[in-house]
Amino acid sequence: MRNLITDIPGLRVGHAQDEKLGSGVTALIFDAPAVASIAVHGGAPGLRDTGLLEPEMIVERIDALVLSGGSVYGLDSMGGVVAYLRENGRGFPVRDINVPIAPGAVLFDLLNGGDKNFGDASLYWRLGRQAAAAAAAEFTLGSVGAGYGATTANLKGGLGSASDAASNGFRVGALVAVNAVGRATIGDGPHFWAAPYEKNSEFGGLGWPTPWPANALDFHIKGEAAENTTIAIVATDAALSKPEAKRLAIVAHDGMAHALRPTHAAMDGDTVFAAATGAVDRIPSLADKIEIGMRAADCLARAIARAVFEATPLPFPGAPPSWRNRFR
Numbered sequence: 001m002r003n004l005i006t007d008i009p010g011l012r013v014g015h016a017q018d019e020k021l022g023s024g025v026t027a028l029i030f031d032a033p034a035v036a037s038i039a040v041h042g043g044a045p046g047l048r049d050t051g052l053l054e055p056e057m058i059v060e061r062i063d064a065l066v067l068s069g070g071s072v073y074g075l076d077s078m079g080g081v082v083a084y085l086r087e088n089g090r091g092f093p094v095r096d097i098n099v100p101i102a103p104g105a106v107l108f109d110l111l112n113g114g115d116k117n118f119g120d121a122s123l124y125w126r127l128g129r130q131a132a133a134a135a136a137a138e139f140t141l142g143s144v145g146a147g148y149g150a151t152t153a154n155l156k157g158g159l160g161s162a163s164d165a166a167s168n169g170f171r172v173g174a175l176v177a178v179n180a181v182g183r184a185t186i187g188d189g190p191h192f193w194a195a196p197y198e199k200n201s202e203f204g205g206l207g208w209p210t211p212w213p214a215n216a217l218d219f220h221i222k223g224e225a226a227e228n229t230t231i232a233i234v235a236t237d238a239a240l241s242k243p244e245a246k247r248l249a250i251v252a253h254d255g256m257a258h259a260l261r262p263t264h265a266a267m268d269g270d271t272v273f274a275a276a277t278g279a280v281d282r283i284p285s286l287a288d289k290i291e292i293g294m295r296a297a298d299c300l301a302r303a304i305a306r307a308v309f310e311a312t313p314l315p316f317p318g319a320p321p322s323w324r325n326r327f328r
Contacts (some may be wrong), residue, residue: 003202005173006137007163008237010034010277013175014134015145015159016127022114022314023069025077025124026145026159027102027131028175028233029085033061033092036275037242038103039249041256044226045269046071046106048078053103053273055243063090065273066104066128067146067159067177067231073122074106080128105271107179107229109149113316142310143322146177146231152260152308153183153222156322160307162202162299166291170280174255174299176232178307181221182262185308187213190327194259194305197298203309221262228268230256230304234296239278244289249274251293255300272300 001007010031017024038053048066052059066081068074081102085091091098110116131145139161141147147159157180163173178184185192191209192198198205209216222228234252249272256263256270264270274296284292313322 001163003163004161005163005175005235008171008173008235008277009279011235012135012137013139014131014136015139016130016134017145017148018123018127020115021123022112022149022316023109024145024148025066025068025127025131026177027081027128027135028065029132029135030063033063034275034277035060035240035242035245036062036273037246037249038271038273039246039253040271041253041264042229042268042270043266045271046075048075049103055246059101060242062101062103064102065233066102068104068106068124069109069146069149070122070124071106071108071110074124076122077124077128078102078104080125081132084129084132105231107146107150107177107231108227109179111227112149112151112314113319114149141306143312147307149314150177150179151320152178152180153220155185155308155326156311156313156320158307158311160303162302162306164295164299166288166295168288170236170238170284170288170292172236172292172295172299174232174234174296174303176230176300176303176307178230178304179228180230180260180263181228181265181268182260183220184260184304187216189213192305193261194301197258197301202302203305224267226267229270230260231271232300233273233275234300235275236292237277237279238284238292240276245274245276248293248296252296252300254297259301259304
């Protein structure tokens with residue numbers, strides 16, 4: 001187990017970023033089309049092709065999911081992923097042409113100090129194609145891909161992942177780009193809100209702070225502008241229907257509430273995609289599905305903390321510090 005979402009067989013993840021731009025893209029490619037759905041709990045999402053993920057829509061399976069920086073400009077990245085998929089023979093056939101399905105979500109990183117004067121065509125289509133081409137079982141965390149330009153209210157954000165197994169053997173994983181309106185850490189110290197869910201000291205092994213900080217529950221946000229959004233993917237090797245994947249996405253949002261304070265605000269677009277490969281032949285029971293949802297939320301909380309823990313600061317004046325720079 002790599003403690004990555006790619007511990008679920010048939011998933012590959014790739015990153016691409018542009019240091020001058022201060023932004024990037026992460027693509028998750030399914031080796032075989034997967035059932036997927038979505039739950040949006042933030043008030044200002046940026047999405048492409050996500051309407052078809054609702055249970056009543058006819059498309060049953062998708063080829064990829066995309067997380068991108070760049071706000072509205074980052075929506076071009078999904079086109080780059082689609083182009084890569086089509087070149088590689090992916091997509092459902094419509095007469096003599098293939099139509100790849102690669103929904104995605106974006107976060108706002110347009111004011112992080114990077115040069116966003118990219119002319120009359122954004123760079124994100126190219127970054128999307130590069131991310132898809134780079135997809136592999138092994139991938140890095142922190143300031144990479146969609147997490148390259150991400151920030152939180154007090155520290156550099158980033159790209160995180162985590163995995164786990166349910167008691168009946170079904171595998172679960174999460175992938176997240178953390179650009180939160182709030183904080184992943186408690187008060188002014190290094191401890192993470194996700195501490196109860198940590199495994200094997202994956203984000204420092206600090207546990208809860210002792211004594212509990214007097215300012216732990218104070219209100220801290222980046223500001224009132226819509227400059228945020230945490231976007232995530234959870235996945236399992238269980239066989240789920242689209243309505244069941246929808247429920248998985250809804251339940252997985254608990255991981256954001258466990259790891260970030262506050263979250264699901266009016267000025268962010270917090271979104272979770274859920275995917276099921278169905279690689280395990282055994283049909284999950286109702287209890288299995290409930291546990292898969294719980295484990296997915298736990299994985300998402302852990303992935304959020306790992307994103308911040310592994311991040312490095314942006315090379316721009318006034319950029320927020322990374323967790324490691326501030327606390328180590």
